Amino acid sequence: MPSIQNIPLKGPWKGIISDSPAPSDPQAFDDVLNFFMRKGRIQSRPRFNPFLGAPPDGSLTRNWLTFQDVANAFHTLEWTAKSLYALTAPGGVPTRNLIAAFPQPNTNLPYATEISQGQVWFANGSDKLAFVDGELAGIQHPADVNVGSAFFMTQLAAHLVLANTIEPAPGNPGSFQFPTRVRWSKSGDYTIWDPTTEFTAGFTDLQDVPDDITGLKSLSQNTAAIWRTNGITLMYATGLGVAPFNFQNYARSPVGIGNIYPYSIDIYNNSAVFVAFDDIYTFDGTNLGRIAGGLAKKAIFTDLDSAAGDVVRGTVIPSFGPGFDFASYWLSIPGPNVTWIYMFEEQKWVRMNSTAGRLTALAQVATS
Amino acid sequence: MSFPVLVPNFNFYDFGGVVVGSDAGVTISFKYVANPGDPSITVNSVDVDDTLNYGVGGFAAFPIIMFPGDTISGNLIFGPTGLGDFPATVTCSSDAPNDPVQISIDGQGIPNNRVLTAIPNLLDFGSIKILVPSAPMDVMLQNTGPSLSVTVTALNLDPQVTCTNPPAFPFTLNPGDTAGPFHFVFTPTVAGFDSIPNAIQWVSNAVGTPTLVAVQAVVFLITPAFVLTGAVQQLLLSFVGAGNPVTKSSDGEDLNCEEDGHFQKIVDFGLASIEKTLQRLFFRYENLGSGQVTAAFKSTRSGAQPTDTKNIGSAGADGLVYNSYWDAQLSHDLIQILISRLGDTGPVSLTEFVAKVVVKGEYVEGSN
Numbered sequence: 001m002p003s004i005q006n007i008p009l010k011g012p013w014k015g016i017i018s019d020s021p022a023p024s025d026p027q028a029f030d031d032v033l034n035f036f037m038r039k040g041r042i043q044s045r046p047r048f049n050p051f052l053g054a055p056p057d058g059s060l061t062r063n064w065l066t067f068q069d070v071a072n073a074f075h076t077l078e079w080t081a082k083s084l085y086a087l088t089a090p091g092g093v094p095t096r097n098l099i100a101a102f103p104q105p106n107t108n109l110p111y112a113t114e115i116s117q118g119q120v121w122f123a124n125g126s127d128k129l130a131f132v133d134g135e136l137a138g139i140q141h142p143a144d145v146n147v148g149s150a151f152f153m154t155q156l157a158a159h160l161v162l163a164n165t166i167e168p169a170p171g172n173p174g175s176f177q178f179p180t181r182v183r184w185s186k187s188g189d190y191t192i193w194d195p196t197t198e199f200t201a202g203f204t205d206l207q208d209v210p211d212d213i214t215g216l217k218s219l220s221q222n223t224a225a226i227w228r229t230n231g232i233t234l235m236y237a238t239g240l241g242v243a244p245f246n247f248q249n250y251a252r253s254p255v256g257i258g259n260i261y262p263y264s265i266d267i268y269n270n271s272a273v274f275v276a277f278d279d280i281y282t283f284d285g286t287n288l289g290r291i292a293g294g295l296a297k298k299a300i301f302t303d304l305d306s307a308a309g310d311v312v313r314g315t316v317i318p319s320f321g322p323g324f325d326f327a328s329y330w331l332s333i334p335g336p337n338v339t340w341i342y343m344f345e346e347q348k349w350v351r352m353n354s355t356a357g358r359l360t361a362l363a364q365v366a367t368s
Numbered sequence: 369m370s371f372p373v374l375v376p377n378f379n380f381y382d383f384g385g386v387v388v389g390s391d392a393g394v395t396i397s398f399k400y401v402a403n404p405g406d407p408s409i410t411v412n413s414v415d416v417d418d419t420l421n422y423g424v425g426g427f428a429a430f431p432i433i434m435f436p437g438d439t440i441s442g443n444l445i446f447g448p449t450g451l452g453d454f455p456a457t458v459t460c461s462s463d464a465p466n467d468p469v470q471i472s473i474d475g476q477g478i479p480n481n482r483v484l485t486a487i488p489n490l491l492d493f494g495s496i497k498i499l500v501p502s503a504p505m506d507v508m509l510q511n512t513g514p515s516l517s518v519t520v521t522a523l524n525l526d527p528q529v530t531c532t533n534p535p536a537f538p539f540t541l542n543p544g545d546t547a548g549p550f551h552f553v554f555t556p557t558v559a560g561f562d563s564i565p566n567a568i569q570w571v572s573n574a575v576g577t578p579t580l581v582a583v584q585a586v587v588f589l590i591t592p593a594f595v596l597t598g599a600v601q602q603l604l605l606s607f608v609g610a611g612n613p614v615t616k617s618s619d620g621e622d623l624n625c626e627e628d629g630h631f632q633k634i635v636d637f638g639l640a641s642i643e644k645t646l647q648r649l650f651f652r653y654e655n656l657g658s659g660q661v662t663a664a665f666k667s668t669r670s671g672a673q674p675t676d677t678k679n680i681g682s683a684g685a686d687g688l689v690y691n692s693y694w695d696a697q698l699s700h701d702l703i704q705i706l707i708s709r710l711g712d713t714g715p716v717s718l719t720e721f722v723a724k725v726v727v728k729g730e731y732v733e734g735s736n
Binding site: 029030031032033034035040041042043044045046047048049050051052053054055058059060061064066068069070071073074075076086087088089097099118133134135136317319320321322323324326337353354355356357358359360361362363364365366367368 | 588589590591592593594595596597598599600601602603604605606607608609610611612613614615616617618619620621622623624625626627628629630631632633634654659709715716717718719721
């Protein structure tokens, strides 16, 4: 697209500016709502078109995810608090299809999901760890009684790893939450969890830290980060079958940098984005970087302070579609019902809202 | 006949036709017929003069002492090594009064024309799922040879194949006879086109034994349900507000945002004590279609808030960049500029944004 730009436009200087005079870049803006800064332009944000009405079970959508099964067929899944649906598009019309109804009560929290070998594993602390493989048969659970449910999940060195677990599975006698527990499966087999019969499976409780686990993400092939409210513990793959993981506290101070909103963490490339008490950070396993800082932080944390009614949710998306790259982190805040969007390329924040309400799930998925 | 004598169970035996390479047998015995009190005899050997085609065995170790009324037994085997007639003599040597005792035997070596046919000799199970037993398919057996009976002695199966009604072995089929149907189930363990030429093996005395039945199938891993092509990727955004949850989609192509939006900044013209006037605000925009934006200007010391609405772009969107401007005509510096856009008023893409001021003279406190 031809254009002449002597001085490209820039986004807000990391937030709304209320000072006068504004200490901002002359070509920068102080507050942007429903406009995006992109490629040196300021553009009205892309239109959100009606796609689907309320799920048949009436509950809100928590996750969208597309995966390919072992037969290379695409599936797009939608999780609500009550059900798991799969999307089809007969005649181009998006249609929900029920795969399974979940036991109730449900935590109504977002689901931790992992794709492996044509299967999607998921849990949100409500029901036993489960997976789907693209068949009509519904969801399946590993038979192993050692694994229950969990709030966070990742894959590391061919193990499925759960954190902040509930064991045995909710609804069973003696079910109890272990907020500092990390449990991992047998190497290469996510259905085996018993360390007494399979030495590559196991668990540990982070006993030397003062706080609970609030997040778990793999940062590379051999490293995962376990967030706590006031610190981060790194989980390294050792390559030793009898002791496959080593845990080292990046910080264990009771006033350190941790993740205070459990579902604010997401990964961009090999770097995680999360919300701490004092800023919004990126973390690549070695370095912490502030991405709110200064003026944006004040405005974002004002919204965060008034968050109510649901969880704060952070999601990274790569683009709006093939022709609209938009690597960005979306921080959805219930209560104010506003979503702060950080654009990695521009390194700027803008805001987005919708008369439809607060954003509960966001993903780029296959729709046909 | 005078007593005592040693008497064979037959004086002549004809084996008839025996297939070359196979054998036939008969029990041969000798009874010592004598009165009580007669002396015992000693049998030293039982031999046959054609040891190439016949064999004698199964007797107790020679010499054998026989008392009146005793019987000794062994086996006589005919195994022709070629086609033709093979007369021979079996001789029992002893100190019996009628020694030697001889038996004439005969047998013919004939070609093997036993034919065991499996109908069909290929079971095509079509498209079936891995590790799931197929529907059964049937096999009949028939003796299709011209004259000889066929004895079936065993059924050997590939581990992936089972027979739900195996026959009792051995069983014999006379020429023209059939057996079955026998039901076979295929439980494949390998995905893809699975062909096993010797999956079912009927072992018999027919020519070319074992009689083979091949098994084949196209084996798939799962039965995908609720499948998408993956051809279209969209960003899905799920919301919940005062009303029902909804899901919206966006592909980034349409910038006609459905929500109101704005961007703003405070412009400090930076010349202390010099009165300025914002006179004109230049901007450039991409013509992406008909759009409309409104500029509002506010000075820190002026109550006037002039606004100006511009149509930018045209129905004939060409993507080219055009110039436009707002005339603010607003005195005093420290100007707040608010560019707003109502929902559904067309796409907006600004590429440049420059405020032009006129320097008027020294600012005197109290003047207006």
